[in-house]
Amino acid sequence: MSNLLTLDAVSWTIEKQAILSNISFNVAQGDILGIIGPNGAGKTSLLKCLLNQTKNWQGGIKLKNKSISHYKPHELAQTFALVVQKSPPIFELKVYDVVRMGLLPYKALFARDTDIDKKEIMLALEKVGLATSENKFFNTLSGGEQQRVLIAKALVQKAKILVLDEPTNHLDIFYQHQILQLVKALNITVIMTIHDLNLAAQYCTRLVLLNKGRLVSDNTVDKALNPETLSKVFGLPCFRDNVQQHSDSTVAETPRVHFYPNSNTDSPLPSGKSS
Amino acid sequence: MNLFRNIKGRNSWVFFGLLLLTVFSITTAITFGPAKITSLDILQCVVSECATPMHDMVIWQIRVPRVLVGLVAGMGLACAGAILQNVTRNPLADPYLFGIISGAGLGATIATLVLSEEQMLALPLAAFLGALFSVIIVFGIATLLRNMNHLLLTGVAVSFMLGSISHFILYLGDPFATNRVIFWLMGSLTRVEMFHFYLISAMVVITLITIFALHRQIDALLLGDESAASLGVNVDKLRIILLALCAAVTATIVAYCGGIGFVGLMIPHIVRQLVGVTTMPLIVGSALVGGCFLVWVDVLARSALSTVEIPIGIITSAIGSIFFLAIMYRTRKTG
Numbered sequence: 001m002s003n004l005l006t007l008d009a010v011s012w013t014i015e016k017q018a019i020l021s022n023i024s025f026n027v028a029q030g031d032i033l034g035i036i037g038p039n040g041a042g043k044t045s046l047l048k049c050l051l052n053q054t055k056n057w058q059g060g061i062k063l064k065n066k067s068i069s070h071y072k073p074h075e076l077a078q079t080f081a082l083v084v085q086k087s088p089p090i091f092e093l094k095v096y097d098v099v100r101m102g103l104l105p106y107k108a109l110f111a112r113d114t115d116i117d118k119k120e121i122m123l124a125l126e127k128v129g130l131a132t133s134e135n136k137f138f139n140t141l142s143g144g145e146q147q148r149v150l151i152a153k154a155l156v157q158k159a160k161i162l163v164l165d166e167p168t169n170h171l172d173i174f175y176q177h178q179i180l181q182l183v184k185a186l187n188i189t190v191i192m193t194i195h196d197l198n199l200a201a202q203y204c205t206r207l208v209l210l211n212k213g214r215l216v217s218d219n220t221v222d223k224a225l226n227p228e229t230l231s232k233v234f235g236l237p238c239f240r241d242n243v244q245q246h247s248d249s250t251v252a253e254t255p256r257v258h259f260y261p262n263s264n265t266d267s268p269l270p271s272g273k274s275s
Numbered sequence: 276m277n278l279f280r281n282i283k284g285r286n287s288w289v290f291f292g293l294l295l296l297t298v299f300s301i302t303t304a305i306t307f308g309p310a311k312i313t314s315l316d317i318l319q320c321v322v323s324e325c326a327t328p329m330h331d332m333v334i335w336q337i338r339v340p341r342v343l344v345g346l347v348a349g350m351g352l353a354c355a356g357a358i359l360q361n362v363t364r365n366p367l368a369d370p371y372l373f374g375i376i377s378g379a380g381l382g383a384t385i386a387t388l389v390l391s392e393e394q395m396l397a398l399p400l401a402a403f404l405g406a407l408f409s410v411i412i413v414f415g416i417a418t419l420l421r422n423m424n425h426l427l428l429t430g431v432a433v434s435f436m437l438g439s440i441s442h443f444i445l446y447l448g449d450p451f452a453t454n455r456v457i458f459w460l461m462g463s464l465t466r467v468e469m470f471h472f473y474l475i476s477a478m479v480v481i482t483l484i485t486i487f488a489l490h491r492q493i494d495a496l497l498l499g500d501e502s503a504a505s506l507g508v509n510v511d512k513l514r515i516i517l518l519a520l521c522a523a524v525t526a527t528i529v530a531y532c533g534g535i536g537f538v539g540l541m542i543p544h545i546v547r548q549l550v551g552v553t554t555m556p557l558i559v560g561s562a563l564v565g566g567c568f569l570v571w572v573d574v575l576a577r578s579a580l581s582t583v584e585i586p587i588g589i590i591t592s593a594i595g596s597i598f599f600l601a602i603m604y605r606t607r608k609t610g
Contacts, residue, residue: 053504074507082505089497090364091552101495104506109488157506 004029004161004189010049010059012042018213019045020057025208025218027161032183032190034204036197036224038234041210043193047165050191051080077105081154084165085146088139095141095149096134099124102156124155128182144175151182164192168199198256201225202245209233225255236261286550293563300567301346305338307574312338344467344475345573346566348528349538351479353565355521356539357546357557358486361493362517363427366602369540370525372427373518374434376536377441378409379529380460384441387452398459399530406526409437414518426518462533462588464573471531478524483558485520489513490554497552534588537595538565544602 005027012020020042027033035043049057052068061068063079071079081102099121103113125131128148133141138149147167154162162183168176176196180203183190194200200207200221207224209216211233217224231238236259245254305317310333316326317334325331355370382405386398413433417426445453486493492513495503500510528535546560569587572594576585 051505053501072507073504073509077505077507080505082502084499084501084505086499086501089499090366091361091497091547093497093552097494097551097553098498101491101498101502101506104491104495104508107491111491163505 002029003027004031004064005050005191006060006062006065007050008060008062010046010057010061012045012049012054012057012213014056020049020213023059023210023213023215025215027189027191029189030187030205032203032205033192034200034207035191035193035210036195036200036207037210037216040212042213043210044165045213046210047082047163047191047193051082051163052076074105078158079160080163081157081159081161082163082165083147083150083154083167085150093138094134095125095130095136095138096121098138098149099134099152099156102153102158105157120156121152124152125149127155128152142175143171144178147171147175147179148182151179151186155186159188161189161191162186164190164194166193166195168194168196197225197230201255201257222255225257227257230257230259234259286556289549290556290559290563293560293567296567297346297563300570301342304342304345304570304574305334307578308333308338309577340467340469340472341464341573342570343469343472344532345464345569347472347475347479348464348532348535349542349565349567349569350562351475351482351524351528351565352535352538352569353542353546353561354479354482354486354558355525356541356565357543357561358482358493358517358554359521359539360543361552361554361557362496362514364497364499365427366544367540367599368427369537370521371534371536371539372434373413373430373522373525374409374437375406375522375525375529376460376534377434377437378412379403379406379526379534380456381405381437381441381444382408383459384444384448384452384456387456388444388448402459403526403530405437406529407522409433410519410522410526414515458586459533460588461586462535462591463576463584463586464532465584467531475524475527475531478527479562482520482524483562485516486554486558489517490558493517493554533586535569536588536592537598538569538591541595541598542568544598 003026007026008024010020010023011018023042023046035046037043048054050061050068052061052071063071068076100113100117102124103117103120122131122134125134128151130145130148130152133145133149138146141149151162164183167179167183171179176199180199183192184203192204194204204221206219207221208218209224209229216233217226217229225240227238227240239258239260241256241258242253243256245252302314302317306312306314310329312330312333316330319326320330320334325334352370356368359368359370360366379402382401382403383398385405386401390397390401413426413430416429416433420429441456445456492503492508495506495508496510496513504510525539542565543557543561546557546564550556550560569591572590573587576587576590579585
């Protein structure tokens with residue numbers, strides 16, 4: 001598959017402290033790339049560089065063989081859609097108003113919404129399963145529903161790459177899977193930072209492991225979830241097994257990792273546990 | 276209220292109602308004042324000639340300018356408040372929190388002491404320059420702090436600083452000059468002319484056109500800076516353009532009408548309940564409600580007491596402070 005995005009020796013230093021050092025990897029069309037690593041590894045910082053939201057990074061990021069610094073902001077917005085919700089909006093925005101924001105990169109100054117725009121917004125809401133929620137207030141929705149609204153906004157944005165920053169944070173298990181299933185079903189290129197390694201294993205096609213701003217590995221899920229490497233990076237003994245994952249007609253084996261806070265024994269497993 | 280807000284097309288009816296209210300406010304407000312003038316007298320003045328020269332003078336030279344300046348000043352202050360609140364995502368933001376009023380006060384104080392009686396026509400210009408000076412200081416400090424979120428807090432600090440300088444100068448100065456500045460700071464539409472209406476209108480129109488052009492970008496800010504930037508918005512640039520615009524329109528209004536506080540805080544809160552939080556309906560609604568509000572406050576100011584006119588800023592501040600407390604009480608209850 002062709003490379004959609006290429007990162008070449010990306011570094012970011014703030015006040016002599018290296019946030020990212022020499023990160024290089026490619027993202028191919030259709031990849032679901034998970035960026036994993038402990039807190040402070042540089043996952044969110046890397047997303048900021050990808051979206052060109054910071055000016056001080058060094059190195060090269062190419063989108064379709066053209067440096068992202070040569071793209072205009074609205075052109076980048078037509079390529080990358082960011083799904084992030086750090087804090088709830090202060091004012092009572094309606095679901096429709098939030099999804100409507102996705103039209104922005106395509107609209108000139110003074111432009112009003114057309115009937116086609118309105119249909120597009122309703123179609124996006126339908127795709128994320130919120131067809132009748134356009135008049136609800138965003139703040140009154142559950143965390144999972146809010147994420148779905150933001151994904152609908154990304155659909156209206158018609159982006160080629162969906163960027164999600166910790167999409168499963170603060171969600172219960174049901175919503176975690178619901179959101180990631182939805183993301184997978186969209187069939188577009190996805191880059192997401194994610195803390196839960198087993199969710200990453202289930203839904204990502206590739207994983208990039210960062211630690212202290214450095215790239216530790218860039219690999220397929222199977223190779224990336226190496227217990228020895230993960231143990232070093234996360235500072236905890238790690239054990240791996242495989243689970244069978246049943247989809248429509250196939251059965252696939254997905255790696256699963258476990259960490260145990262017992263570092264005083266030779267065995268990675270706490271007493272009483274067996275593989 | 277929220278249920279009602281969901282009805283499709285409701286906003287059109289709200290705006291139609293507000294437009295009618297605005298026309299009603301303008302035509303009715305002209306009839307209030309010490310000289311008895313009826314709606315029929317006004318109609319006669321509009322369609323042909325006024326019945327008496329006195330009517331002609333009172334209507335065209337005093338009341339019409341006053342009502343129209345009140346209308347556009349209210350529009351400008353309410354729009355500035357609405358934009359400021361959306362841009363800073365702070366429901367308690369008000370154009371005066373930039374230190375505009377204390378900056379204008381300092382400009383007026385210095386002008387009163389330096390200029391002679393004949394040169395006092397330059398007082399509004401001095402007030403405008405003072406307001407602009409204050410805004411530049413606030414922006415400069417916020418830029419140095421590299422945090423535009425601290426803009427309002429910087430505004431409060433600068434406001435106190437400039438206020439203390441003004442008070443010190445007034446304390447040492449001539450008591451007559453002090454009286455003049457204090458009366459001016461309380462806000463009044465007593466001395467306004469049609470020229471002021473044209474000037475403030477021009478600023479309000481520029482503000483509205485800019486906001487209509489940038490309404491999608493302003494809406495995008497409501498979901499956070501990061502989200503707006505990912506939609507292609509240059510957040511810092513947009514914020515500076517809008518804050519400068521709010522500062523310019525407020526400084527122009529303060530220069531001619533004095534300190535009229537809390538309009539920019541109150542009106543957008545009321546309008547959000549009526550038409551929602553997105554920029555286009557919020558701005559149009561704020562302009563209409565703000566304009567009507569100030570027209571009627573001015574009517575109250577000139578007719579509440581038979582012997583003396585109440586400075587308009589006293590009334591808006593009294594209503595505004597109660598409103599401010601009510602917002603805090605509501606936030607406490609829902610928070």
